[in-house]
Amino acid sequence: MKRRWLLIAGLAVALFGGGLYLWQAGAVQIDFTWDYDYAVDPACTATLTTDCVEGFELSASSGVLATIPNPSNPTGFVAGITTTITKGPPYGPQTFSLVATGRDGAGNRIDSNPSTVTATIRPGKPQNIRVP
Template sequence: ALFGGGLYVWQAHAVQVDFTWDYDYSVDPACTATLTTDCVEGFELSDSGGVLATIPNPADPTGFVASISTTITKGPPYGPQTFSLVAVGRDGVGARIDSNPSTVSAVIRPGKPQNLRFP
């Protein structure tokens, strides 16, 4: 019973954080069943604690794609935080490669939803 009550308190104080970004697939195309090298598999969203979410490419991405998004639910710790986003792909031999990170910072407060945009 104690665990369940603690879970309820955490959920009551958790905050929804929405992230949005753009990506130009004309520069680096999305990986497909037939394109498995020199391509983008998707994205990873992280903070200082590690990976928060793995986001797949949007359906049939070609050219410039605006407003790709994901939502997380964030619990403590609150306060100033920096989030990073990388494109995850495969190089010419199929090895994983990450883009340089794009970062965004915000003050996260319990019960105060955030909408953040990566540059």
């Protein structure tokens, strides 16, 4: 009986490891790029903790994919803010949303209206996506 459980456990580990390998082999790297104007909404700092931007969240229908901090010392218009994710299945048309996250005058979390972009994701093909 003990031998049977060891065999089942060994088979489960092998199947899980093989599935993880196949997921990684088909996973795709996606680079996202966007711009933000900190002259309109300044970045939060150690001394500015309200009415400010803390960073960004990148989401898909599955939920939040990445939380991105502000770039170092952002002021004025900042072009080319980037983040990279690795995504596995499902592939095909995907809609991604990016929001700026921040704090209102009372210190409560607020989010901007989302910027959305739809792209067709293909396994194993790196992609660069520009968020409007």
